[in-house]
Amino acid sequence: xxxxxxxxAAVIIPAIPATVSAQTTVRQRLQGRVPAQVQRVVERLxxxxxxxxxxxxxxxxxxxxxxxKGVPAARVVAAVQALAGRLETSxxxxxxxxxxxxxxAAIEAGAFALSTGIxxxxxxxxxxxxxxxxxxxxxxxVAGAMAALGVSGDQTVELLVRLIETDRPAAxxxxxxxxxxxxxxxxxxxxxxxxxxARAKPGRGRPPERPKKPRNSKP
Amino acid sequence: xxRPFDPLIRRVLDGExxxxxxxxxxxxxxxxxxxxxxxxxxAPVTLPAALDDRVMAAxxxxxxxxxxxxxxxxxxxxxxxxRVRRWMIGPALAAAAALALLLARPQDPVVAPVAASATTxxxxxxxxxxxxxxxxxxxxxxxxxxxxxxxxxxxxxxxxTAEVGGGIWTTTIALPLGQxxxxxxxxxxxxxxxxxxxxxxxxxxxTNSVLSIDLGGRTL
Numbered sequence: 448x449x450x451x452x453x454x455x456a457a458v459i460i461p462a463i464p465a466t467v468s469a470q471t472t473v474r475q476r477l478q479g480r481v482p483a484q485v486q487r488v489v490e491r492l493x494x495x496x497x498x499x500x501x502x503x504x505x506x507x508x509x510x511x512x513x514x515x516k517g518v519p520a521a522r523v524v525a526a527v528q529a530l531a532g533r534l535e536t537s538x539x540x541x542x543x544x545x546x547x548x549x550x551x552a553a554i555e556a557g558a559f560a561l562s563t564g565i566x567x568x569x570x571x572x573x574x575x576x577x578x579x580x581x582x583x584x585x586x587x588x589v590a591g592a593m594a595a596l597g598v599s600g601d602q603t604v605e606l607l608v609r610l611i612e613t614d615r616p617a618a619x620x621x622x623x624x625x626x627x628x629x630x631x632x633x634x635x636x637x638x639x640x641x642x643x644x645a646r647a648k649p650g651r652g653r654p655p656e657r658p659k660k661p662r663n664s665k666p
Numbered sequence: 667x668x669r670p671f672d673p674l675i676r677r678v679l680d681g682e683x684x685x686x687x688x689x690x691x692x693x694x695x696x697x698x699x700x701x702x703x704x705x706x707x708x709a710p711v712t713l714p715a716a717l718d719d720r721v722m723a724a725x726x727x728x729x730x731x732x733x734x735x736x737x738x739x740x741x742x743x744x745x746x747x748x749r750v751r752r753w754m755i756g757p758a759l760a761a762a763a764a765l766a767l768l769l770a771r772p773q774d775p776v777v778a779p780v781a782a783s784a785t786t787x788x789x790x791x792x793x794x795x796x797x798x799x800x801x802x803x804x805x806x807x808x809x810x811x812x813x814x815x816x817x818x819x820x821x822x823x824x825x826x827t828a829e830v831g832g833g834i835w836t837t838t839i840a841l842p843l844g845q846x847x848x849x850x851x852x853x854x855x856x857x858x859x860x861x862x863x864x865x866x867x868x869x870x871x872x873t874n875s876v877l878s879i880d881l882g883g884r885t886l
Contacts, residue, residue: 476811508808508811508812509869511811511812512808512812512847512868512870512874513869513870514812515806515812515813515814516812516857516868516870516872518870522870523870525869526868526869526870529869530869552844555845556845559845559866559876562866562867563866584845585880588845588878588880589878591866591876592864592876592878595864595865595866595876596864621880624864628864
């Protein structure tokens, strides 16, 4: 047996079914749901994503979403490409934070946080702070939800990092978006609601009270 | 048309017989054949002295090329001798089993269909929308491959909902842990985000609602 034949038999042939299977799955999921142009681009992006260790499912989902909503092909392609870029940025940020092999869930959560206005450095800070305390996707999803509720990216990152570094219970971290939402429903701005949530006592995890307005002092 | 020489004429051409020894009827043909043979230039061919060197230089250069050596190493057959020892059998079986397990596992879990949501790691979530004028409301999102007809809501008809004109639509589905984006579809055409959940830009100029189910089935 030649070395070439041995290499083909041992490495390439076993790899073919996996690659073909993944591509077939992507093709099958998109078939009839999106225009052919979108399908071609997504299949190529999916191959790139697999090669880079990024999750493929979000790309397929975004294409399906565009197809279901009747969005023009060019716009669907642009959205899928933008998402692919965010997934790559997210993976880079998480790796920079000391997690060399981030999970698909963590990368996707980081991309979600980026889409809501959290910076790449903010993603890295949150992951770095949460190591050995939480799986990175948990605080990243919280960060994305906070930013989606209108809290600025910087304030969200500061608040989360402080809570995690002061060993606040996981329930406190998870309840942050709910507290902000409740504060906003009581008439607070998202910034005020986030500030109030940060000042809440550990383990409370309940909606913050609206701050009392100072009485006007008479001259 | 060509025909072979008579064997006697061939012997003359080879110098084994004299023409005079041939029968008279063959002599003329034999003399013609001898004349043809004498016309051929039988002087030895001499090659230029530098030709050998040029050819050998080209051969050596080709043999020394790295890619060529590697390619030859890969495509030329090699003799491989395998001596199986008893102590090797255990590790070899273990390696084969590990390889089989590796190849048999799902290749790309992230591209698996989301339909299998009713697993042990799923949570029942109730979706509610107030849409009094709607004739049909459905739910589409990452959990059902954005199928706008996959998850219909039903109009709630309890005593409590009668107070709001029966415009409350609801459904309860099992969702896997993780993050989901979704929207309601009214009458098969109008996509609206859930007013009771955080919104994010969907990349198409609209918004999606976001639902995260994390530790202990807690939603964000």
